[in-house]
Amino acid sequence: MPTLASATVGARLWLLVEYAGPWPSHLESFDLPEDVSELVRRALDRGVRPQLIRRPGRRARQREQGMRVLVAHGEGPAPWLASGFVAGPDDLDLDALVAGVVPESCILEDEPVFLVCTHAKRNACCARIGLPLARTLAENLPGRVWETSHVGGDRYAANLVCLPHGIFYGSMSQAAAIAAANAYRSGEVILDRFRGRAGIPEPLQAVEHFARAHTGECSVGAVAVESSRSDGDVTEAIVRCGDTRLQVVVEPSAFRAPCGTACAETITTYRLVSLDRLTPVRYATPALT
Incomplete structure (x- = not known):
């Protein structure tokens, strides 16, 4: 089953909240x-994606601090990614997150x-x-793995999300x-099994996927859509x-x-219509002094 271009748009x-109690079927x-x-509620009001998280394996009691x-x-x-402990909702400045600033109650993390x-x-x-899968992954990456609530795309279980970039994978084996x-x-x-990068429209996720497949480019930040236009269902893009x-x-x-397969008899994916190389990207040479 194809997984491309299916990451949550x-x-x-993102806001991740550790909660060891039972999770409702819908956070909202x-x-x-x-x-x-x-x-x-505050996250949803600000366009922030909320997720409940807990450590894999044995359920730990909620911390008192x-x-x-x-x-x-x-x-x-x-x-970027940051973490902290807050006494209550008023101690986490989500408006700072929206503005691209680390909230005062959090510190930057240097690992994903x-x-x-x-x-x-x-x-x-x-x-x-x-x-x-979560337990196995946690054994290989201690302290960096969390079980989480619904991320979108149940049909692609098991789903893996890599933060802070929001890289999605689906149908994952250990x-x-x-x-x-x-x-x-x-x-x-x-x-x-790459589903795409969250926050990008699905057609452009497909564009990036086919560009990577054609060039073999693997770097997370090396692919970017410079411009795009749609004509009906067809999307044309210039991608670096x-x-x-x-x-x-x-x-x-x-x-x-x-x-x-749960949830649907048919799944909408994307096919490549055409791909053409344009002129190479040229960078200005700094003047000698």
């Missing part, structure tokens, strides 16, 4: 303790974090496949998750891929889901 800013139902619900939170800013050329969806109340497959996490720690993506510029044209394509 509305997620460039606010069926949570008052302080957690208020954080989720407050709530552990992580915030991620995935926009721009230098995404990895989220594995294990949200059983949303989809049983996420827990059945995601729980063992070996594939370890490889993807290690690649991300080195600043690269692996196209196998390392030192190369490409004109990429894609269009939607319906894929019949395998028997037993």
